[in-house]
Amino acid sequence: MSGLGKMEMAMRADADAWLWMSPLASGGAGAIALLGVTWLGGAAAQFAVAVAAFAALCAWGSAYRQRTVLAQLLRQAEGLLEQTRQAQRQEGGIAGLEQICDQAAPIWAKQVETARSQTEEGITEVTARFSRIVERLQASVAASQKAAGGGGIEGGCVVSVLSRSEADLIAVNRLMDEARRERDVMVQDVRELIAYTVDLKKMANDVGEIASQTNLLALNAAIEAARAGEAGRGFAVVADEVRKLSTLSSDTGKKIFEKVDVINKAITAVIAVAEKFSAEDTRSVAESEKTIHRVLENFNEVAGGLCESSEMLRRESEGIRAEMSDTLVYLQFQDRVSQILAHVRDNLGKLHSRLSQYATERGSGGSAAIDAEVWLNEMALGYTTAEQRNNHRGDQAGATPVAAEITFF
Protein backbone atom coordinates (compact mmCIF):
# COMPACT_ATOMS: atom_id res chain seq x y z
CA MET A 1 0.00 0.00 0.00
CA SER A 2 1.23 3.43 -0.94
CA GLY A 3 1.88 6.16 1.60
CA LEU A 4 -1.05 8.12 0.31
CA GLY A 5 -3.33 5.12 0.77
CA LYS A 6 -2.19 4.63 4.31
CA MET A 7 -2.68 8.31 4.97
CA GLU A 8 -6.16 8.09 3.54
CA MET A 9 -7.07 5.19 5.83
CA ALA A 10 -5.55 6.91 8.85
CA MET A 11 -7.35 10.12 8.09
CA ARG A 12 -10.63 8.24 7.65
CA ALA A 13 -10.08 6.46 10.98
CA ASP A 14 -9.22 9.72 12.69
CA ALA A 15 -12.33 11.42 11.32
CA ASP A 16 -14.58 8.53 12.36
CA ALA A 17 -13.06 8.64 15.83
CA TRP A 18 -13.83 12.32 16.11
CA LEU A 19 -17.40 11.69 14.98
CA TRP A 20 -17.82 8.96 17.61
CA MET A 21 -16.11 10.95 20.32
CA SER A 22 -18.49 13.95 19.96
CA PRO A 23 -21.65 12.11 21.17
CA LEU A 24 -19.60 10.46 23.89
CA ALA A 25 -18.46 13.89 25.06
CA SER A 26 -22.05 15.13 25.03
CA GLY A 27 -23.13 12.02 26.94
CA GLY A 28 -20.33 12.59 29.47
CA ALA A 29 -21.49 16.18 30.09
CA GLY A 30 -25.09 14.97 30.60
CA ALA A 31 -23.90 12.32 33.12
CA ILE A 32 -21.97 14.95 35.07
CA ALA A 33 -25.09 17.17 35.18
CA LEU A 34 -27.22 14.21 36.43
CA LEU A 35 -24.69 13.44 39.16
CA GLY A 36 -24.74 17.16 40.13
CA VAL A 37 -28.59 17.08 40.35
CA THR A 38 -28.48 13.96 42.49
CA TRP A 39 -25.70 15.24 44.73
CA LEU A 40 -26.72 18.95 45.11
CA GLY A 41 -30.63 18.89 44.78
CA GLY A 42 -33.13 22.02 44.97
CA ALA A 43 -32.22 25.24 43.17
CA ALA A 44 -28.69 24.17 43.02
CA ALA A 45 -29.92 21.10 41.28
CA GLN A 46 -31.80 23.18 38.74
CA PHE A 47 -28.68 25.26 38.20
CA ALA A 48 -26.61 22.16 37.82
CA VAL A 49 -29.09 20.76 35.28
CA ALA A 50 -28.94 23.98 33.40
CA VAL A 51 -25.15 23.92 33.46
CA ALA A 52 -25.13 20.31 32.45
CA ALA A 53 -27.59 20.99 29.69
CA PHE A 54 -25.51 23.93 28.55
CA ALA A 55 -22.37 21.83 28.83
CA ALA A 56 -24.00 19.05 26.89
CA LEU A 57 -25.20 21.46 24.28
CA CYS A 58 -21.75 23.00 24.08
CA ALA A 59 -20.19 19.55 23.88
CA TRP A 60 -22.60 18.53 21.14
CA GLY A 61 -22.00 21.78 19.30
CA SER A 62 -18.30 21.38 19.67
CA ALA A 63 -18.55 17.81 18.47
CA TYR A 64 -20.74 18.88 15.55
CA ARG A 65 -18.33 21.61 14.56
CA GLN A 66 -15.44 19.18 14.89
CA ARG A 67 -17.29 16.65 12.79
CA THR A 68 -18.10 19.25 10.20
CA VAL A 69 -14.48 20.37 10.06
CA LEU A 70 -13.31 16.78 9.94
CA ALA A 71 -15.77 16.09 7.17
CA GLN A 72 -14.42 19.08 5.29
CA LEU A 73 -10.88 17.91 5.96
CA LEU A 74 -11.84 14.43 4.83
CA ARG A 75 -13.35 15.81 1.63
CA GLN A 76 -10.20 17.85 1.10
CA ALA A 77 -8.12 14.74 1.80
CA GLU A 78 -10.22 12.74 -0.57
CA GLY A 79 -9.77 15.47 -3.19
CA LEU A 80 -6.07 15.44 -2.49
CA LEU A 81 -6.03 11.69 -2.69
CA GLU A 82 -7.83 11.84 -6.04
CA GLN A 83 -5.35 14.42 -7.24
CA THR A 84 -2.59 12.20 -5.94
CA ARG A 85 -4.04 9.24 -7.79
CA GLN A 86 -4.17 11.29 -10.99
CA ALA A 87 -0.65 12.44 -10.40
CA GLN A 88 0.29 8.86 -9.66
CA ARG A 89 -1.29 7.75 -12.93
CA GLN A 90 0.49 10.54 -14.72
CA GLU A 91 3.69 9.66 -12.98
CA GLY A 92 3.06 6.06 -14.03
CA GLY A 93 2.96 7.22 -17.71
CA ILE A 94 6.16 9.14 -17.30
CA ALA A 95 7.73 6.15 -15.62
CA GLY A 96 6.77 4.08 -18.71
CA LEU A 97 8.49 6.52 -20.95
CA GLU A 98 11.47 6.50 -18.67
CA GLN A 99 11.45 2.73 -18.87
CA ILE A 100 11.36 2.86 -22.64
CA CYS A 101 14.13 5.36 -22.70
CA ASP A 102 16.01 3.34 -20.15
CA GLN A 103 15.77 0.14 -22.21
CA ALA A 104 15.63 1.51 -25.74
CA ALA A 105 18.36 4.09 -25.49
CA PRO A 106 21.17 1.54 -25.00
CA ILE A 107 19.77 -0.47 -27.90
CA TRP A 108 19.69 2.61 -30.07
CA ALA A 109 23.22 3.36 -28.95
CA LYS A 110 24.29 -0.12 -30.03
CA GLN A 111 22.53 0.26 -33.37
CA VAL A 112 24.26 3.53 -33.95
CA GLU A 113 27.53 1.98 -32.83
CA THR A 114 26.98 -0.89 -35.25
CA ALA A 115 26.36 1.56 -38.06
CA ARG A 116 29.36 3.58 -37.05
CA SER A 117 31.68 0.56 -36.72
CA GLN A 118 30.50 -0.86 -40.05
CA THR A 119 31.11 2.47 -41.69
CA GLU A 120 34.52 2.74 -40.14
CA GLU A 121 35.50 -0.84 -40.99
CA GLY A 122 34.19 -0.50 -44.52
CA ILE A 123 35.90 2.77 -45.20
CA THR A 124 39.12 1.53 -43.66
CA GLU A 125 38.99 -1.61 -45.76
CA VAL A 126 38.17 0.35 -48.89
CA THR A 127 41.03 2.72 -48.22
CA ALA A 128 43.44 -0.16 -47.68
CA ARG A 129 42.25 -1.95 -50.79
CA PHE A 130 42.51 1.11 -52.95
CA SER A 131 45.97 1.78 -51.57
CA ARG A 132 47.02 -1.70 -52.63
CA ILE A 133 45.45 -1.13 -56.01
CA VAL A 134 47.41 2.08 -56.45
CA GLU A 135 50.63 0.35 -55.38
CA ARG A 136 50.11 -2.48 -57.83
CA LEU A 137 49.27 -0.06 -60.58
CA GLN A 138 52.48 1.77 -59.85
CA ALA A 139 54.39 -1.51 -60.02
CA SER A 140 52.77 -2.27 -63.36
CA VAL A 141 53.65 1.13 -64.73
CA ALA A 142 57.25 0.79 -63.51
CA ALA A 143 57.56 -2.64 -65.09
CA SER A 144 56.15 -1.36 -68.33
CA GLN A 145 58.52 1.58 -68.30
CA LYS A 146 61.48 -0.71 -67.61
CA ALA A 147 60.52 -2.96 -70.52
CA ALA A 148 60.00 0.00 -72.83
CA GLY A 149 63.21 1.68 -71.63
CA GLY A 150 65.71 -0.98 -72.75
CA GLY A 151 65.10 -4.58 -71.80
CA GLY A 152 68.83 -5.33 -72.27
CA ILE A 153 69.38 -3.25 -75.39
CA GLU A 154 72.18 -0.76 -74.93
CA GLY A 155 71.06 2.81 -74.47
CA GLY A 156 67.81 2.61 -76.28
CA CYS A 157 64.10 2.62 -75.79
CA VAL A 158 61.75 0.75 -78.05
CA VAL A 159 61.41 3.75 -80.36
CA SER A 160 65.14 4.16 -80.92
CA VAL A 161 65.60 0.42 -81.41
CA LEU A 162 62.91 0.42 -84.00
CA SER A 163 64.50 3.46 -85.65
CA ARG A 164 67.90 1.80 -85.85
CA SER A 165 66.38 -1.40 -87.08
CA GLU A 166 64.57 0.46 -89.77
CA ALA A 167 67.81 2.16 -90.92
CA ASP A 168 69.57 -1.19 -91.05
CA LEU A 169 66.81 -2.71 -93.08
CA ILE A 170 66.87 0.24 -95.48
CA ALA A 171 70.64 -0.16 -95.97
CA VAL A 172 70.22 -3.83 -96.65
CA ASN A 173 67.50 -3.11 -99.09
CA ARG A 174 69.68 -0.52 -100.86
CA LEU A 175 72.57 -2.99 -101.22
CA MET A 176 70.30 -5.61 -102.61
CA ASP A 177 68.79 -3.10 -105.02
CA GLU A 178 72.20 -1.97 -106.31
CA ALA A 179 73.27 -5.57 -106.84
CA ARG A 180 70.10 -6.26 -108.68
CA ARG A 181 70.52 -3.26 -111.00
CA GLU A 182 74.15 -4.13 -111.79
CA ARG A 183 73.17 -7.68 -112.52
CA ASP A 184 70.42 -6.50 -114.84
CA VAL A 185 72.85 -4.27 -116.79
CA MET A 186 75.30 -7.09 -117.13
CA VAL A 187 72.68 -9.52 -118.32
CA GLN A 188 71.54 -7.03 -120.91
CA ASP A 189 75.11 -6.56 -122.17
CA VAL A 190 75.63 -10.28 -122.42
CA ARG A 191 72.42 -10.66 -124.32
CA GLU A 192 73.46 -8.00 -126.83
CA LEU A 193 76.89 -9.62 -127.31
CA ILE A 194 75.28 -12.99 -127.92
CA ALA A 195 73.15 -11.43 -130.62
CA TYR A 196 76.22 -9.91 -132.27
CA THR A 197 78.04 -13.20 -132.14
CA VAL A 198 75.23 -15.01 -133.93
CA ASP A 199 75.07 -12.36 -136.64
CA LEU A 200 78.80 -12.38 -137.14
CA LYS A 201 78.92 -16.14 -137.45
CA LYS A 202 76.20 -16.03 -140.07
CA MET A 203 77.96 -13.26 -141.94
CA ALA A 204 81.25 -15.17 -141.85
CA ASN A 205 79.56 -18.25 -143.24
CA ASP A 206 77.93 -16.22 -146.01
CA VAL A 207 81.19 -14.59 -146.94
CA GLY A 208 83.01 -17.94 -147.05
CA GLU A 209 80.27 -19.47 -149.15
CA ILE A 210 80.28 -16.57 -151.59
CA ALA A 211 84.05 -16.70 -151.86
CA SER A 212 83.93 -20.41 -152.54
CA GLN A 213 81.28 -20.06 -155.22
CA THR A 214 83.02 -17.10 -156.78
CA ASN A 215 86.33 -18.95 -156.85
CA LEU A 216 84.64 -21.93 -158.52
CA LEU A 217 82.95 -19.61 -161.00
CA ALA A 218 86.28 -17.89 -161.81
CA LEU A 219 87.90 -21.28 -162.34
CA ASN A 220 85.19 -22.33 -164.82
CA ALA A 221 85.48 -19.00 -166.61
CA ALA A 222 89.23 -19.48 -166.97
CA ILE A 223 88.69 -22.97 -168.45
CA GLU A 224 86.16 -21.64 -170.93
CA ALA A 225 88.46 -18.72 -171.82
CA ALA A 226 91.35 -21.14 -172.55
CA ARG A 227 89.07 -23.27 -174.69
CA ALA A 228 88.06 -20.19 -176.76
CA GLY A 229 91.74 -19.52 -177.51
CA GLU A 230 92.71 -16.03 -178.64
CA ALA A 231 89.13 -14.89 -178.62
CA GLY A 232 88.87 -15.77 -174.98
CA ARG A 233 92.04 -14.06 -173.80
CA GLY A 234 90.22 -10.98 -172.55
CA PHE A 235 87.65 -13.13 -170.83
CA ALA A 236 90.52 -15.02 -169.13
CA VAL A 237 91.67 -11.70 -167.67
CA VAL A 238 88.17 -11.11 -166.26
CA ALA A 239 88.10 -14.61 -164.83
CA ASP A 240 91.39 -13.97 -163.16
CA GLU A 241 90.09 -10.75 -161.58
CA VAL A 242 87.05 -12.53 -160.31
CA ARG A 243 89.26 -15.18 -158.75
CA LYS A 244 91.23 -12.39 -157.06
CA LEU A 245 87.97 -10.94 -155.72
CA SER A 246 87.00 -14.31 -154.35
CA THR A 247 90.35 -14.43 -152.64
CA LEU A 248 89.69 -11.03 -151.13
CA SER A 249 86.29 -12.23 -150.03
CA SER A 250 87.90 -15.16 -148.36
CA ASP A 251 90.26 -12.78 -146.59
CA THR A 252 87.26 -10.76 -145.43
CA GLY A 253 85.74 -13.91 -144.04
CA LYS A 254 88.87 -14.54 -142.07
CA LYS A 255 88.74 -11.03 -140.70
CA ILE A 256 85.16 -11.64 -139.65
CA PHE A 257 86.25 -14.69 -137.77
CA GLU A 258 88.92 -12.60 -136.09
CA LYS A 259 86.27 -10.12 -135.02
CA VAL A 260 84.28 -12.99 -133.68
CA ASP A 261 87.28 -13.99 -131.62
CA VAL A 262 87.48 -10.48 -130.28
CA ILE A 263 83.86 -10.64 -129.40
CA ASN A 264 84.36 -13.98 -127.73
CA LYS A 265 87.08 -12.47 -125.64
CA ALA A 266 84.76 -9.63 -124.76
CA ILE A 267 82.09 -12.11 -123.76
CA THR A 268 84.62 -13.92 -121.65
CA ALA A 269 85.51 -10.67 -119.99
CA VAL A 270 81.86 -9.89 -119.39
CA ILE A 271 81.35 -13.32 -117.90
CA ALA A 272 84.29 -12.67 -115.65
CA VAL A 273 82.71 -9.41 -114.58
CA ALA A 274 79.43 -11.22 -114.03
CA GLU A 275 81.14 -13.81 -111.90
CA LYS A 276 82.74 -10.99 -109.95
CA PHE A 277 79.33 -9.42 -109.43
CA SER A 278 77.96 -12.77 -108.48
CA ALA A 279 80.58 -13.06 -105.79
CA GLU A 280 79.77 -9.55 -104.61
CA ASP A 281 76.11 -10.47 -104.58
CA THR A 282 76.94 -13.47 -102.50
CA ARG A 283 78.82 -11.32 -100.03
CA SER A 284 76.01 -8.78 -100.04
CA VAL A 285 73.47 -11.49 -99.35
CA ALA A 286 75.62 -12.80 -96.55
CA GLU A 287 75.94 -9.31 -95.11
CA SER A 288 72.22 -8.81 -95.49
CA GLU A 289 71.57 -12.03 -93.66
CA LYS A 290 73.83 -10.92 -90.83
CA THR A 291 72.09 -7.55 -90.70
CA ILE A 292 68.67 -9.11 -90.76
CA HIS A 293 69.72 -11.53 -88.07
CA ARG A 294 70.97 -8.66 -85.94
CA VAL A 295 67.73 -6.76 -86.44
CA LEU A 296 65.70 -9.81 -85.57
CA GLU A 297 67.75 -10.33 -82.45
CA ASN A 298 67.00 -6.77 -81.44
CA PHE A 299 63.34 -7.31 -82.08
CA ASN A 300 63.42 -10.54 -80.15
CA GLU A 301 64.94 -8.78 -77.19
CA VAL A 302 62.32 -6.06 -77.34
CA ALA A 303 59.56 -8.57 -77.89
CA GLY A 304 60.82 -10.63 -74.97
CA GLY A 305 60.70 -7.60 -72.72
CA LEU A 306 57.27 -6.72 -73.97
CA CYS A 307 56.11 -10.27 -73.36
CA GLU A 308 57.42 -10.19 -69.82
CA SER A 309 55.80 -6.82 -69.31
CA SER A 310 52.58 -8.07 -70.84
CA GLU A 311 52.56 -11.10 -68.58
CA MET A 312 53.24 -8.94 -65.57
CA LEU A 313 50.48 -6.54 -66.60
CA ARG A 314 48.16 -9.47 -67.06
CA ARG A 315 48.91 -10.82 -63.59
CA GLU A 316 48.60 -7.38 -62.09
CA SER A 317 45.34 -6.80 -63.90
CA GLU A 318 44.04 -10.07 -62.55
CA GLY A 319 45.08 -9.04 -59.06
CA ILE A 320 43.47 -5.65 -59.50
CA ARG A 321 40.26 -7.24 -60.68
CA ALA A 322 40.22 -9.49 -57.61
CA GLU A 323 40.86 -6.51 -55.37
CA MET A 324 38.09 -4.56 -57.05
CA SER A 325 35.75 -7.49 -56.68
CA ASP A 326 36.44 -7.71 -52.96
CA THR A 327 36.15 -3.95 -52.69
CA LEU A 328 32.68 -4.11 -54.16
CA VAL A 329 31.60 -6.38 -51.31
CA TYR A 330 32.86 -3.96 -48.71
CA LEU A 331 31.15 -1.00 -50.39
CA GLN A 332 27.80 -2.61 -49.67
CA PHE A 333 28.08 -1.62 -46.02
CA GLN A 334 26.36 1.61 -46.98
CA ASP A 335 23.12 -0.23 -47.68
CA ARG A 336 23.04 -1.98 -44.32
CA VAL A 337 24.06 1.17 -42.46
CA SER A 338 21.35 3.09 -44.23
CA GLN A 339 18.69 0.56 -43.21
CA ILE A 340 19.82 0.46 -39.59
CA LEU A 341 19.95 4.23 -39.26
CA ALA A 342 16.62 4.59 -41.04
CA HIS A 343 15.04 2.22 -38.51
CA VAL A 344 16.49 4.19 -35.59
CA ARG A 345 15.31 7.38 -37.23
CA ASP A 346 11.78 6.04 -37.66
CA ASN A 347 11.62 4.89 -34.04
CA LEU A 348 12.85 8.21 -32.79
CA GLY A 349 10.12 9.82 -34.86
CA LYS A 350 7.49 7.51 -33.38
CA LEU A 351 8.72 8.26 -29.88
CA HIS A 352 8.54 11.95 -30.58
CA SER A 353 4.96 11.58 -31.80
CA ARG A 354 4.03 9.56 -28.72
CA LEU A 355 5.53 12.16 -26.41
CA SER A 356 3.58 14.86 -28.20
CA GLN A 357 0.44 12.81 -27.77
CA TYR A 358 1.28 12.33 -24.09
CA ALA A 359 1.67 16.04 -23.58
CA THR A 360 -1.72 16.65 -25.20
CA GLU A 361 -3.46 14.01 -23.08
CA ARG A 362 -1.85 15.26 -19.90
CA GLY A 363 -3.01 18.77 -20.69
CA SER A 364 -6.60 17.52 -20.96
CA GLY A 365 -6.34 15.53 -17.73
CA GLY A 366 -6.54 12.13 -19.38
CA SER A 367 -4.43 9.03 -18.91
CA ALA A 368 -1.18 8.90 -20.91
CA ALA A 369 0.41 5.61 -19.92
CA ILE A 370 2.74 3.83 -22.38
CA ASP A 371 3.34 0.09 -22.29
CA ALA A 372 7.09 -0.23 -22.58
CA GLU A 373 7.05 -3.93 -23.45
CA VAL A 374 4.60 -3.40 -26.28
CA TRP A 375 6.69 -0.50 -27.52
CA LEU A 376 9.89 -2.56 -27.55
CA ASN A 377 8.22 -5.49 -29.29
CA GLU A 378 6.90 -3.18 -31.99
CA MET A 379 10.36 -1.75 -32.41
CA ALA A 380 11.83 -5.26 -32.79
CA LEU A 381 9.34 -6.14 -35.53
CA GLY A 382 10.91 -3.52 -37.77
CA TYR A 383 14.37 -5.10 -37.72
CA THR A 384 15.68 -6.55 -40.96
CA THR A 385 19.32 -7.35 -40.27
CA ALA A 386 20.71 -10.00 -37.95
CA GLU A 387 22.88 -7.47 -36.14
CA GLN A 388 19.80 -5.36 -35.27
CA ARG A 389 18.19 -8.33 -33.57
CA ASN A 390 21.46 -9.22 -31.85
CA ASN A 391 21.72 -5.70 -30.54
CA HIS A 392 18.15 -5.81 -29.31
CA ARG A 393 18.81 -9.04 -27.44
CA GLY A 394 21.71 -7.36 -25.73
CA ASP A 395 24.51 -9.08 -27.60
CA GLN A 396 27.67 -7.16 -28.30
CA ALA A 397 27.33 -4.69 -31.18
CA GLY A 398 28.29 -6.61 -34.33
CA ALA A 399 30.54 -5.85 -37.27
CA THR A 400 29.69 -6.05 -40.95
CA PRO A 401 29.04 -9.59 -42.15
CA VAL A 402 31.54 -10.49 -44.88
CA ALA A 403 30.08 -13.62 -46.45
CA ALA A 404 26.88 -13.71 -48.44
CA GLU A 405 24.25 -16.06 -47.04
CA ILE A 406 22.40 -17.89 -49.77
CA THR A 407 19.30 -20.01 -49.43
CA PHE A 408 18.08 -22.00 -52.42
CA PHE A 409 14.39 -22.81 -52.59
Next chain:
Amino acid sequence: MTKTIMLVDDSDSLRHLVRIVLEGEGYGLIEACDGCDALSKLNGRKVHLIISDINMPNMDGLTFVKAVRNLPDHKFAPIIMLTTNHHEASRKEAREAGVKAWMVKPFDKLQLLEMVSRFAMP
Protein backbone atom coordinates in the same frame (compact mmCIF):
# COMPACT_ATOMS: atom_id res chain seq x y z
CA MET B 1 22.40 -13.03 -77.33
CA THR B 2 22.70 -10.61 -74.44
CA LYS B 3 20.63 -11.70 -71.44
CA THR B 4 18.62 -9.01 -69.69
CA ILE B 5 18.48 -8.86 -65.89
CA MET B 6 16.00 -6.66 -63.99
CA LEU B 7 17.37 -5.25 -60.73
CA VAL B 8 14.88 -3.83 -58.20
CA ASP B 9 16.45 -2.00 -55.26
CA ASP B 10 15.90 1.39 -53.67
CA SER B 11 19.61 1.81 -52.96
CA ASP B 12 21.37 3.73 -55.73
CA SER B 13 24.78 2.58 -54.60
CA LEU B 14 23.81 -1.09 -54.58
CA ARG B 15 22.26 -0.84 -58.04
CA HIS B 16 25.48 0.77 -59.19
CA LEU B 17 27.56 -2.08 -57.75
CA VAL B 18 25.38 -4.77 -59.29
CA ARG B 19 25.45 -2.94 -62.62
CA ILE B 20 29.26 -2.92 -62.60
CA VAL B 21 29.35 -6.64 -61.89
CA LEU B 22 26.70 -7.75 -64.38
CA GLU B 23 27.54 -5.41 -67.24
CA GLY B 24 31.18 -6.43 -66.84
CA GLU B 25 30.10 -9.96 -67.70
CA GLY B 26 28.03 -8.89 -70.69
CA TYR B 27 24.56 -8.86 -69.17
CA GLY B 28 22.04 -6.16 -69.99
CA LEU B 29 20.40 -4.46 -67.03
CA ILE B 30 17.01 -2.86 -66.34
CA GLU B 31 17.02 -0.93 -63.07
CA ALA B 32 14.02 -0.09 -60.90
CA CYS B 33 13.92 1.70 -57.54
CA ASP B 34 10.86 -0.14 -56.11
CA GLY B 35 8.13 -2.62 -56.98
CA CYS B 36 5.88 -0.07 -58.68
CA ASP B 37 8.74 1.21 -60.81
CA ALA B 38 9.68 -2.38 -61.72
CA LEU B 39 6.15 -3.33 -62.76
CA SER B 40 5.91 -0.26 -64.99
CA LYS B 41 9.27 -1.09 -66.60
CA LEU B 42 8.48 -4.78 -67.08
CA ASN B 43 5.41 -4.08 -69.18
CA GLY B 44 5.85 -7.10 -71.44
CA ARG B 45 9.60 -6.70 -71.87
CA LYS B 46 11.64 -9.86 -72.04
CA VAL B 47 13.77 -10.37 -68.94
CA HIS B 48 15.80 -13.49 -68.24
CA LEU B 49 16.03 -12.98 -64.48
CA ILE B 50 14.70 -10.62 -61.78
CA ILE B 51 16.79 -9.66 -58.75
CA SER B 52 14.80 -7.83 -56.09
CA ASP B 53 15.28 -6.29 -52.65
CA ILE B 54 12.64 -6.77 -49.94
CA ASN B 55 12.40 -3.50 -48.04
CA MET B 56 11.53 -0.76 -50.49
CA PRO B 57 9.17 2.23 -50.49
CA ASN B 58 5.87 2.28 -52.42
CA MET B 59 5.87 -1.47 -53.07
CA ASP B 60 8.04 -3.96 -51.16
CA GLY B 61 9.77 -6.90 -52.77
CA LEU B 62 7.36 -9.63 -51.69
CA THR B 63 4.36 -7.70 -52.96
CA PHE B 64 6.23 -7.13 -56.21
CA VAL B 65 6.99 -10.85 -56.57
CA LYS B 66 3.33 -11.74 -56.07
CA ALA B 67 2.34 -9.10 -58.62
CA VAL B 68 4.82 -10.54 -61.14
CA ARG B 69 3.31 -13.98 -60.68
CA ASN B 70 0.00 -12.53 -61.84
CA LEU B 71 1.50 -11.20 -65.08
CA PRO B 72 1.00 -13.70 -67.94
CA ASP B 73 4.27 -12.70 -69.65
CA HIS B 74 6.35 -13.05 -66.49
CA LYS B 75 4.48 -15.68 -64.54
CA PHE B 76 7.42 -18.07 -64.63
CA ALA B 77 10.23 -15.51 -64.61
CA PRO B 78 13.03 -16.66 -62.28
CA ILE B 79 13.38 -14.35 -59.28
CA ILE B 80 16.20 -14.00 -56.75
CA MET B 81 15.84 -11.93 -53.58
CA LEU B 82 18.90 -9.87 -52.68
CA THR B 83 18.29 -8.31 -49.28
CA THR B 84 19.55 -7.62 -45.78
CA ASN B 85 16.39 -9.21 -44.42
CA HIS B 86 16.88 -12.28 -42.22
CA HIS B 87 13.23 -12.87 -41.34
CA GLU B 88 12.34 -16.52 -41.64
CA ALA B 89 8.72 -15.57 -42.19
CA SER B 90 9.71 -13.42 -45.17
CA ARG B 91 11.78 -16.28 -46.60
CA LYS B 92 8.87 -18.63 -46.27
CA GLU B 93 6.61 -16.13 -47.97
CA ALA B 94 9.13 -15.69 -50.77
CA ARG B 95 9.51 -19.44 -51.22
CA GLU B 96 5.78 -19.85 -51.46
CA ALA B 97 5.69 -17.09 -54.07
CA GLY B 98 8.09 -19.07 -56.25
CA VAL B 99 11.34 -17.25 -55.55
CA LYS B 100 14.35 -19.32 -56.61
CA ALA B 101 16.89 -18.18 -54.03
CA TRP B 102 17.41 -15.80 -51.13
CA MET B 103 20.75 -14.00 -51.00
CA VAL B 104 21.63 -11.87 -47.99
CA LYS B 105 23.68 -8.75 -48.59
CA PRO B 106 26.55 -8.10 -48.77
CA PHE B 107 26.84 -10.18 -51.93
CA ASP B 108 30.00 -11.74 -53.25
CA LYS B 109 30.70 -10.98 -56.90
CA LEU B 110 31.43 -14.55 -57.92
CA GLN B 111 28.49 -15.89 -55.97
CA LEU B 112 26.18 -13.35 -57.56
CA LEU B 113 27.45 -14.23 -61.04
CA GLU B 114 27.04 -17.91 -60.29
CA MET B 115 23.46 -17.30 -59.16
CA VAL B 116 22.68 -15.24 -62.26
CA SER B 117 24.25 -17.83 -64.53
CA ARG B 118 22.38 -20.59 -62.76
CA PHE B 119 18.92 -19.07 -62.79
CA ALA B 120 18.83 -16.79 -65.86
CA MET B 121 16.55 -18.23 -68.50
CA PRO B 122 18.24 -19.47 -71.68
